Amino acid sequence: MIQLTFPDGTIREYEKGISGIEVAKSISEGLARNVLSITVNGEVRDADRPIDEDAQILLNTWSDEEGKATFWHSSAHLMAEALEELYPGVKFGIGPPIDNGFYYDIDLGDRQLNPSDLDKIEKKMIDLGRKKSEFERKEVSKKEAISYFEEKGDEYKLELLQDLKDGEITFYTQGEFTDLCRGPHIPNTGMIKAVKLLSLAGAYWRGDENRKMLTRIYGISFPKQKELKEYLALLEEAKKRDHRKLGAELELFMFSDRVGAGLPIWLPKGQVIxxxxxxxxxxxxxxxxxxxxxxxxIGKKDLYVTSGHYAKYGEDSFQPIQTPKENEEFLLxxxxxxxxxxxxxxxxxxxxxxxxxxxxxxxxxxxxxxxxxxxxxxxxxxxxxxxxxxxxxxxxxxxxxxxxxxxxxxxxxxxxxxxxxxxxxxxxxxxxxxxxxxxxxxxxxxxxxxxxxxxxxxxxxxxxxxxxxxxxxxxxxxxxxxxxxxxxxxxxxxxxxxxxxxxxxxxxxxxxxxxxxxxxxxxxxxxxxxxxxxxxAGKFPLWLSPEQYVIIPVSQVFNDYADEVSKALSSSGIIGEVDNRNETIGKRIREAEVQKIPIMLIVGESEKENRSVSVRMQGKGDIGTMTIMEFIEFFDLEKERGA
RNA sequence: GCCGGCAUAGCUCAGUUGGCCAGAGCAGCUGAUUUGUAAUCAGCGGGUCGGGGGUUCGAAUCCCUCUGCCGGCUCCA
The missing domain is CATH 3.30.930.10 (Bira Bifunctional Protein; Domain 2)
Incomplete structure (x- = not known):
């Protein structure tokens, strides 16, 4: 018998050689179905490998980082299997899990992949997944391993093998695909129910720009279709926050082909922030x-020779500027x-x-x-x-x-x-x-x-x-x-x-x-x-906001009052504008909302009479009416609060 | 720099296998409307289809090249 210690401190006894899945089963069937890998004394292993000694044990599921990593690593193998079936003769570099998903670096010879091929590969992966192939682990000698990949003609795996010690080499096989791999893997490919291949990229073999560039396919996978959908929706949301998109929309900064790539131009609002x-x-x-x-x-080249930067970075920098007559050299x-x-x-x-x-x-x-x-x-x-x-x-x-x-x-x-x-x-x-x-x-x-x-x-x-x-x-x-x-x-x-x-x-x-x-x-x-x-997401706190308020008079009749309010606010150090364009209130509010102006002040008949403003907060809506003085206090409080 | 992709009006995008004067919505301009909390209505203008070169009777569409952008790799003071 062996004693296994669980994360909550409980200790249970099991037969020697019991697998992680069986351990999970002893707790609940549901857990057994969801266990992806196990961590035994800090080492992550296949869930179906026998445990032979007393140990600290973790059953990794989708909710654990380790579980996800195992899942994605196996997904990379599934993708490799699909690739091998679709493109016979493809050679493989490495295919690890990453923070969000996985990738595999492959060499397709003369063949090129297009983004449209990714759909095809995805479909193949799902098809292969339906077979529920188990990942079989096999310890092999270095010699065996080398002869396997020599026969396959995969020079990348052969190179990886050079750095591995005999006796520590394992193969994993699922379906028709065998890969050099330390593991661990999930119980079977059928658990991978949802796959999205996200992008194609070039990647130098072993990160060395002097070596061959392989094709890298990035992907992500989930145990449930719904989770994939949610993830993709999240990605879409994230794209909306992209500073390059918001920077243009909110007119914070721009780039110009004529000025040059990588040379940002700060627009008035961006400059304010x-x-x-x-x-x-x-x-x-x-x-x-x-x-x-x-x-x-700029500074003379000598300055950077003295500092040592010229020797170290000079060749990869903007080259020196020469003066026309004295031929002096200056560096940016x-x-x-x-x-x-x-x-x-x-x-x-x-x-x-x-x-x-x-x-x-x-x-x-x-x-x-x-x-x-x-x-x-x-x-x-x-x-x-x-x-x-x-x-x-x-x-x-x-x-x-x-x-x-x-x-x-x-x-x-x-x-x-x-x-x-x-x-x-x-x-x-x-x-x-x-x-x-x-x-x-x-x-x-x-x-x-x-x-x-x-x-x-x-x-x-x-x-x-x-x-x-x-x-x-x-x-x-x-x-x-x-x-x-x-x-x-x-x-x-x-x-x-x-x-x-x-x-x-x-x-x-x-x-x-x-x-x-x-x-x-x-x-x-x-x-x-x-x-x-x-x-x-472009909703800057008040103290940074380049336009803190916009005043929207209900009709042109109240433009004068709007200007008056604006003056009162600017003398209190609050910055903003009056939007007295001949547009409906709805339209002007919408534009202020889209421009993420934190405060909209609507003024009309009753505001003019009471020397007040109707306050609307961006994203929150109408919060009621206050006098100008009350608003200034409110504003300062909000600013203080870090809103 | 390298691999792959992309570039059509200010913005977001249509544009079938190369074929009449290249389209839409928003934005813009003009006019009407005078508005009470996320898009009022009508009319009008706007594009050497990123630049250059080529193939073709004919190119937004095919090829080459340059520039820029996107996703990565490498690098990063």
Whole structure:
């Protein structure tokens, strides 16, 4: 007998060798039908494999992440089976589950797939699923495995096999399809009832752009048709929040082919929001001892040779601009730090002055590959809410805390609760990749870890993700369609102070090198705006709204009163317009609703008489009548509330 | 940059296997209407079918090329 411990702590006894499905059956038939895989002592396995020892056990169903992953992984295999039947001779790369669904990378030789082929593949998958083929696991020797794929002529699987140890190789077979696979898989393909293949894409084999490009098919699947429908509806909804769509509809920003790809143009309304964000941050920074500066958009090539950026990124950047007569070379500023280092180096510094915090809304230009450009999220010209803090080693942790606090204030204010933080540390096994001494690195990494803990912030640590010049902490936020973007960043840098030979005079009258912290709580105004637009679906909080109200006089007779109200509001700092166009009220209200103007004020006979306004809130409807003074108070309260 | 797809009026889209002066709704303009909480009515204007080149008697439609956009890959200071 063996003892199995369930997540709720209960322990049950079973015969040795019992399968996960049988265990599920002992609890309920329903559970047995729904179990997709099991986790035994932390290892995810097929639900029908025998359990031979006492263990902690989890029965994974569709409601568990592990269950979903198993389901989607099996779906990838089902797709592969369908592909092999439809396109004999197709070769397979890898086919893993992802956050939302699965993909498989395939090589079809000379054949090309069109989006219309996806329907065909889907249908085949459903057909094959009806056979309810079981996934059979088989342990094979490396030799057997190699000969199998040699015969099949699949060089990708052969390459994958090279990295696998003999004795750890398993095959999974369902129906006519056999794949090299660690597993686990769901009990049978019949559980996959709903499939949608979402897109076709090219993907380099093993992510290496020097290698062959395979065809990647993305898909998603569900145990029930209804869930698929709901998911697709959700995707449609998400698309409506896309900042590229809303940005155009609400006239926040635009792009122009003639100006150039990836170069955003901010329209008046977008500019208002951006400016409010900057004013907000400026105030917070002033409280924390930052000094604002302004530096030029270009700098001599030498500046970046000194900083080391030219050597590292020069070839992949916008190329230098030459002056016509002297033949000097200038680069478009790809980052602000070299300029800020020059500011620091402008005069000698005493340890008493540190930390020095230099801030700038600095616009930088970076050459991003054309295929990488994406709305406001990835552009070629953008403005960082940049600052560089020059401090002593001992001040590092406090400064880090100071920045963390600021970042949290910013994210809180925006209502971004679902961000994740990542601490990027060096890989100790490759010290040659990093600049600076071990002692400095240890101290900096510890300072970051301590500071995040002290700030009560959860952050996952990623070994080997540090920049060559120092460890960092990044804040990631997801967009409407679930893509993850880096917003804020805090980076420790030992490299630049060295390269620019920055110094301060210590208490002992000797020269020391300061440590530098790069930080940007928004990251860039552009990317931050993209996320803000998607999170709010364009319904900005009052304090950010570029047009806070619109006054709609019932008829032209009340235009004068509308203007009067407007004046009263603008003198109270409330921004908006009068819509006195010769249109019906219904029409003007509809347009204000569509434009997501938060407050509509309707004025007519009775309002004029009582010096009042009839207030309608966007998305909520009529909330009643109040006097102008009452409305101003109401507005301030709403604004305060963060509405 | 690479793979695949897309590009028709300001916007959203029609446009059968290449064939008369390229269409609709919304927006715009003009006029009527003077409106009480999500689209008043009528009339009018508007497109070198993304740019360039080619095939053809004839191209929005087929081919090449450039530009931009979309979905990915790679990269990201």
């Amino acid at each position: 951006r400016d409010r964000l900057q004013q907000f941050l400026k105030k917070e920074q002033e409280k924390r001892g930052y000094k604002m500066v302004i530096t030029p958009h 500023k790809p980052m602000n730090c070299p300029h800020h280092c020059e500011i620091y180096g402008n005069k000698p510094h005493s340890y008493r002055e540190l930390p020095i915090r230099i801030a700038e809304f600095g616009t930088v230009y970076r050459y991003e590959q054309s295929g990488e450009l994406h709305g406001l999220s990835r552009v070629r010209g953008f403005t960082q809410d940049d600052a560089h803090i020059f401090c002593t080693k001992d001040q590092l942790k406090d400064e880090f805390l100071n920045v963390l606090d600021l970042t949290k204030v910013v994210l809180d204010k925006m209502g971004f609760e679902d961000f994740t933080a990542q601490i990027s540390l060096r890989d100790p096994s490759t010290p040659e990749k990093y600049l600076g001494t071990k002692e400095n690195w240890d101290a900096a990494e510890q300072a970051i870890i301590d500071a995040t803990e002290e700030a009560g912030m959860k952050a996952k640590k990623e070994i080997g993700e540090a920049a060559f010049y120092g460890p960092k902490l990044d804040f990631m936020v997801k967009d409407a369609i679930g893509r993850s973007w880096q917003l804020g960043t805090i980076q420790v840098d030992y490299n630049l102070p060295e390269r620019f030979e920055l110094e301060y005079i210590g208490a002992d009258n000797k020269a020391y090198r300061p440590v530098m912290i790069h930080r940007a709580p928004f990251g860039s105004m552009e990317r931050f705006m993209s996320i803000l637009i998607e999170h709010t």
